[in-house]
Amino acid sequence: MVGVRRSDLFLPATRETPGSGSNAAKLLVRAGLIRNFGSGLWAVTPAGQRVREKLTERVVAAMDAIGGQRVRLPGLQYADRWRESGRWGGFEDEMFTLENRDGQAMCLAPSHEEGVVHLLDGRVRSHADLPLLVYQVESKFRDDHARNGLVRTKEFTMQDAYSVDVDEPGLRETYREVRAAYERVLDDVGLEYAIVEADAGVMGGAASEEFVAPVSDAGGDSDRLVHCTADGCRFGVTDEHDGSDAHATGDACPECGGDLAASDGIEVAHVFKLGTRYSEAMGFTVDTGDGSERRVEMGSYGLGVDRLLQTLAQQHGDSDSLAWPVTGWGSAAPYRAAVIPVGEDSEVLNVAERIHNDCGRDDVLLYDDLSVGERFAESDLLGIPATVVVGNTYRENGVVDVETETGTEELAVEAVAECVERFAASEGEHRVGSGATD
Amino acid sequence: MVGVRRSDLFLPATRETPGSGSNAAKLLVRAGLIRNFGSGLWAVTPAGQRVREKLTERVVAAMDAIGGQRVRLPGLQYADRWRESGRWGGFEDEMFTLENRDGQAMCLAPSHEEGVVHLLDGRVRSHADLPLLVYQVESKFRDDHARNGLVRTKEFTMQDAYSVDVDEPGLRETYREVRAAYERVLDDVGLEYAIVEADAGVMGGAASEEFVAPVSDAGGDSDRLVHCTADGCRFGVTDEHDGSDAHATGDACPECGGDLAASDGIEVAHVFKLGTRYSEAMGFTVDTGDGSERRVEMGSYGLGVDRLLQTLAQQHGDSDSLAWPVTGWGSAAPYRAAVIPVGEDSEVLNVAERIHNDCGRDDVLLYDDLSVGERFAESDLLGIPATVVVGNTYRENGVVDVETETGTEELAVEAVAECVERFAASEGEHRVGSGATD
Missing domain, CATH: 3.30.930.10 (Bira Bifunctional Protein; Domain 2)
Structure with missing residues (x-):
C-alpha cells in the first residue's frame, strides 16, 4: 500500500445536496x-x-x-x-x-x-x-x-x-x-x-x-x-x-x-x-x-x-458531519486518523510524514493539499475519529495535538501511533468488553 | 476461523463429468x-x-x-x-x-x-x-x-x-x-x-x-x-x-x-x-x-x-488431477496442505490434530472422514501441494511423511508447519525472485 495522501485521493466531496432521503x-x-x-x-x-x-x-x-x-x-x-x-x-x-x-x-x-x-x-x-x-x-x-x-x-x-x-x-x-x-x-x-x-x-x-x-x-x-x-x-x-x-x-x-x-x-x-x-x-x-x-x-x-x-x-452523525462510533472493536470510519500539518515549513511537513508512516499509512489520511481550514472541515465531515494536528504546539513544545471524541491531548510524536490504534477496525472476531473469542 | 475439517466441509466432488469444455x-x-x-x-x-x-x-x-x-x-x-x-x-x-x-x-x-x-x-x-x-x-x-x-x-x-x-x-x-x-x-x-x-x-x-x-x-x-x-x-x-x-x-x-x-x-x-x-x-x-x-x-x-x-x-493439471503451480509467492491451491491420518488410533489422530493446529488451521484440510484411499485420491484431485501423512512412519519412528512435488520427506511433527508455509499464498505485493516490493 502506498499510503493515503489527500492529493492522490479521489474524494468527490461536493456542496450539492441531493433532494431526498435522510x-x-x-x-x-x-x-x-x-x-x-x-x-x-x-x-x-x-x-x-x-x-x-x-x-x-x-x-x-x-x-x-x-x-x-x-x-x-x-x-x-x-x-x-x-x-x-x-x-x-x-x-x-x-x-x-x-x-x-x-x-x-x-x-x-x-x-x-x-x-x-x-x-x-x-x-x-x-x-x-x-x-x-x-x-x-x-x-x-x-x-x-x-x-x-x-x-x-x-x-x-x-x-x-x-x-x-x-x-x-x-x-x-x-x-x-x-x-x-x-x-x-x-x-x-x-x-x-x-x-x-x-x-x-x-x-x-x-x-x-x-x-x-x-x-x-x-x-x-x-x-x-x-x-x-x-x-x-x-x-x-x-x-x-x-x-x-x-x-x-x-x-x-x-x-x-x-x-x-x-x-x-x-x-x-x-x-x-x-x-x-x-x-x-x-x-x-x-x-x-x-x-x-x-x-x-x-x-x-x-x-x-x-x-x-x-x-x-x-x-x-449530526446535521453537518458524519460520525462513526468507537467501540472496543474499533471504528468503521474510512480512516482511523487524519494528519493535518498547519504550516508549510519542512519541520512540520517532515513530522506529519513521519506520523503518517508510523500510524499505518493505508489507514491514515495525510492532508497535503487544500487550505488548513478545508482540511479540518473535511476531516470533520468524514467523521475521522482522530485528528493529529502538527503546528504551533509542535514548533513550540515538540508535541502534537490529537483531537478525539474525548477532547484534545498533547502527545509526543512517537506516542501518536499507539493512541490512534484504537480507532482502527480490529481483524477477526472480537467481542466488545470480553476480548477476542477465536 | 474454526479450521477446516473434511467432515464439516461442503465439497461437492462428483464422478459425473459435464459434457463440454476442456x-x-x-x-x-x-x-x-x-x-x-x-x-x-x-x-x-x-x-x-x-x-x-x-x-x-x-x-x-x-x-x-x-x-x-x-x-x-x-x-x-x-x-x-x-x-x-x-x-x-x-x-x-x-x-x-x-x-x-x-x-x-x-x-x-x-x-x-x-x-x-x-x-x-x-x-x-x-x-x-x-x-x-x-x-x-x-x-x-x-x-x-x-x-x-x-x-x-x-x-x-x-x-x-x-x-x-x-x-x-x-x-x-x-x-x-x-x-x-x-x-x-x-x-x-x-x-x-x-x-x-x-x-x-x-x-x-x-x-x-x-x-x-x-x-x-x-x-x-x-x-x-x-x-x-x-x-x-x-x-x-x-x-x-x-x-x-x-x-x-x-x-x-x-x-x-x-x-x-x-x-x-x-x-x-x-x-x-x-x-x-x-x-x-x-x-x-x-x-x-x-x-x-x-x-x-x-x-x-x-x-x-x-x-x-x-x-x-x-x-x-493432468487428465486426472488438478495442480496449482508453486512459486516464490506461494500457491493458489485451495489449501496449502492436507493432513491425512492413516489409522484410527488416538496417537495418530492426536498428532494429526496437532499438525492441523500448528500449520494454520484455516488453510489446512484435516481429513477426519472418508476412507484412507479416498483421502489420498481427493487431496490429489484437488491439487493440494503438500500431503502430510500420519501413520506407520509415525508409530515406528515418531516422524511424519510430507509428500510434495519434490518427493516425500520424513519430518519431525514440529517441523511440518514451516515446511508447508511456502505453499501458502503470500500477503501483499511479492515479486518472485526479488522479495517484497512494497
Whole structure:
C-alpha cells in the first residue's frame, strides 16, 4: 500500500445536496463516500469502499467463527429453480427479469434460497453431511422504489447465509448461533438496535426476526419502531407486525421494565426459520440413517452491508458531519486518523510524514493539499475519529495535538501511533468488553 | 476461523463429468470447486472460493502498490451514459438489457468505462487531480455463448481498472505501470503467458494488448496463439490480430531468437489505451492550468479472476488431477496442505490434530472422514501441494511423511508447519525472485 495522501485521493466531496432521503444519506454524498447512478443505484468511492470493507470483514469473521463456509452464487439465474419454489413472478413484483440471447427467461436474484438448494442438491445426501451453513457477500437486486440513499436501492450488497439441518431442533440451534453472531457484529460496530418479531413475507417459513435500528428520520421509509432504551435489552416491536399499537413512548418494557421509545426504524438484518418451505417445494431430502428420507430444515439470514453503513451514519452523525462510533472493536470510519500539518515549513511537513508512516499509512489520511481550514472541515465531515494536528504546539513544545471524541491531548510524536490504534477496525472476531473469542 | 475439517466441509466432488469444455473445466467440477447453474452460469464452492480469494488478494495488492484506488460501481445501470458513449445497443449484441418497474431502460454492465466517467465527471476538474487510477473487483455480465467452464460465461468476476491522465505521455506511463503490475501478478501465481498486440474491438481506442496463456485445449474457444517459449520472453501473436500467419511452431522468435510454439490460447487479461474515445463522446475535460480545457486520456485494464483460476488449472493439471503451480509467492491451491491420518488410533489422530493446529488451521484440510484411499485420491484431485501423512512412519519412528512435488520427506511433527508455509499464498505485493516490493 502506498499510503493515503489527500492529493492522490479521489474524494468527490461536493456542496450539492441531493433532494431526498435522510440527512445522513445526504451527508454521505456531500462527504464524497458515495455517488448516485440514477434512481436506486449508487457507486462507492475509495473512502466509502474502506468503510464497506471494514464492515464486511467484521461480518465475514463472525460467519467464519461459527463455521460458516463462504461461497459465491451467480447473481444472474435461470427461471427453472424459481419456478420449482413457486417464487417466479411472485417476488412482490420486485424481481428483475430478462431474457438471454436464446430467449430463455432469467432473473437477477433478490435472494438465494433457490440457489443454495441448487448448489447442495444431490451432493448433500445424508444426515451426516449436516448441519451446514454457507454464506456469501454479494450484490442482490430488487426492483424496489428507491428511498433514503443506501437504505432502499435496486442493487445492494448483503451478507446472506443459509443453513441446512436435519431436524427442527437442529435448525433452532443454528438459528440461535447466527442470530448471536449478528448481535456480536452489530454490538462491535456500535449500532443501537432492537430485535423484533417479523412477518416472513416473501421468504416464507415459520418465523422470523428483524434487527431494527432506531433512527430519528428514516428518510421516507416508514417502519415505525417502539423499542426498549435500556442497556443490553433488545426488545422492540414494529408496525409491520402485530403488537406495536400496544406499546408507546414512556411505557415500561415488558421484558426488562426499562423505558420504551418510539422512533423511525431501519431494518439492517433479518433471520428466518424457513423450515421445510423450500425443501418441500424443491424436493431436497437427506437419508436419516435408518433407511428413510427426510426433508431438510432450512434457515436464511441476511445482513445488509450498505444499509448498515448508512444506518451507522444516521445514528451517529449530526446535521453537518458524519460520525462513526468507537467501540472496543474499533471504528468503521474510512480512516482511523487524519494528519493535518498547519504550516508549510519542512519541520512540520517532515513530522506529519513521519506520523503518517508510523500510524499505518493505508489507514491514515495525510492532508497535503487544500487550505488548513478545508482540511479540518473535511476531516470533520468524514467523521475521522482522530485528528493529529502538527503546528504551533509542535514548533513550540515538540508535541502534537490529537483531537478525539474525548477532547484534545498533547502527545509526543512517537506516542501518536499507539493512541490512534484504537480507532482502527480490529481483524477477526472480537467481542466488545470480553476480548477476542477465536 | 474454526479450521477446516473434511467432515464439516461442503465439497461437492462428483464422478459425473459435464459434457463440454476442456479437461480442466471438467476437473474443477469433479473436484467440487464449482457447480453449474445452467448455460454460462457457475457457483463457486467453499474450496473454490478459497482459490478465488487468493488470486483476488494478489491482484488487489498489485493495484494498491501502484496507487490504484478501489471503488465499487453498480452492475445494474441506466441507459443514459451508454447512449452518450454510443455503446448502447452496440456491445457486440452481448449486453443484457432490461427495464425497471417504471419502464426505464437498464443494462447489466459488461464493462465500466461509462461508469467511471460518471463517477469522476464534474468532480475531477483540474489537471492537478490527475493522474488517477481506480479499480474494482466485481461481477461483469455478457450474453456470450457459454464455452469451456469459467472461461466464457454470462457472469464473471473481473478486476477492472480505469486510468485518467491529462495527456498521452501520462497515459503511456500509467499503462506501462498497470501492464507491469499484471505481469507481476501472473508471474507470481505461476501462469505461462504471452503479451500480444490485439484489436481494441468494442472498447475502442488507439491500441491494446492481451495477456494470452498457451493451453493444449481451449475447450472449443478458438484463439490460436503462437508464442515464444524462451524464459522471460513474452512475445506472441494470435489469429485475432495481423501477423499470426507469419509465424509457426519451430520458427525463431523475432524478439529473442527463442523457439516459437503454436497452441490454443486463453485471454486472461487485456490492457487498452483508450485515449480520448470516451472523454470526447461524454465530454470529460479538465482545465490544464493555463486557462484552457482538455479532454482526458483514459486507459482501461481487465484481469479475469475466474478465467485465471481455470487457466492455471489448464496449464498445470493432468487428465486426472488438478495442480496449482508453486512459486516464490506461494500457491493458489485451495489449501496449502492436507493432513491425512492413516489409522484410527488416538496417537495418530492426536498428532494429526496437532499438525492441523500448528500449520494454520484455516488453510489446512484435516481429513477426519472418508476412507484412507479416498483421502489420498481427493487431496490429489484437488491439487493440494503438500500431503502430510500420519501413520506407520509415525508409530515406528515418531516422524511424519510430507509428500510434495519434490518427493516425500520424513519430518519431525514440529517441523511440518514451516515446511508447508511456502505453499501458502503470500500477503501483499511479492515479486518472485526479488522479495517484497512494497
